[in-house]
Amino acid sequence: MKTPGGKGTGKGPGGRELTVRVKTARGRTASSTRWLERQLNDPYVARSKREGYRSRAAYKLIEIDDKHHILAPGMKVVDLGAAPGGWSQVAVERVRSSDTDPHVVAIDYLEMDQLPGVILFQKDFLDEDAPAALKAALGGPADVVLSDMAAPTTGHQQTDHLRTTYLCEVAADFALDVLKPGGSFLSKVFRGGAESSLLTTLKQNFATVHHLKPPASRAGSVELFILAKGFKGRRAAQADEPEGHDDGPGEDESWRP
Template identity: 80%
Template structure:
């Protein structure tokens, strides 16, 4: 059973408290309480977004302008569809001219303007299906993929970093010159190798923690702008990339 959020004495917001329930673990109870008190969750329901994650992409794009009308976009790990909704709106994708291609092994309801595949991106034939559906080079590749969590932070970090590496490799194959790439990573050290790869092939790179990303979460986003083409693996190029700093944003809403 849950309480109801409303106004208390003096007009203050009342925080929802979740009562203990037989069969509910402490972690699930904390998750439920966090959801009920999350302003982004409430906002997503009011504004018709499928998940609070939509606001992460909105905040990043409002600042970095990676989406524009007419662009072709790939969304990796798209379910339940929040990022797709944002992309469709900003590139003006329609059922007559579908500019957004999405994939996830989880079931996701169809969206107007989206070519959707329910399939594991790690399947051997998945990249080819996405390329065929695009009908040309992509302007933007988005990846919100994350491995199912195990509760062991380093394991979760490494598994999600691997998904980021696979997403990078795909982006280097499908992006047009000047294109952009955005991926989720978990902090823990291994993500630095992903960053070095991006530095060699893009004009600029950024570490981003948008306001919609929960402060206590280990997630952050790597943004690479201005695709220059797949760089050759030369040790001297790698050393140069490591010497170049990427922008670590101090976000001011």
């Protein structure tokens, strides 16, 4: 087939995928051209279209869950920063949520099409009344809190890191308030990992804490994910000293080829 402003795609000699080259068009910046070229050549983008996921981000959660087993049938899940809905789709499948028995509650200030099995709020999670709305929709404690929230990037790495770390911190505070004992918290952070104060809080409240970079996360991306498993519960956390394991700000060793 032909791509806008680019060469045809398909199979080359020996069945190899042909690389799509995108020409710079009037009104398109060089960075936009690079982004478009990367999208057209991304196997996860192609796979998401074939398999019906709304974004390639779905595979990040799939890979993390296949390895760390945080989602199971019947669990209640909160998805923060859900748009366009890839993580919610995976959560629905793995906890077996349905419209008649919804187990997934999602929120994003961006517009997002409804998903079967998801109670959706188009709202800024930072709004004062957002946490209460999510808790009311849950109807009880959560088993898993997911956060793929990230502040719009400025191009300044330190600023972007601090802004996204703040979103991770408020997501963690919410998780501590809604998780049941044994629950899990998974959140996006940027390169450099979580701040020491956040890591301390997570280690005090969870049995294990890891930084992860799943294969679906582009190698050149600054994103990492922090996974905290085995929520101790409020009373236990107050009594314990930090005991959780953290493998540092780099990727989980087991992801490396």
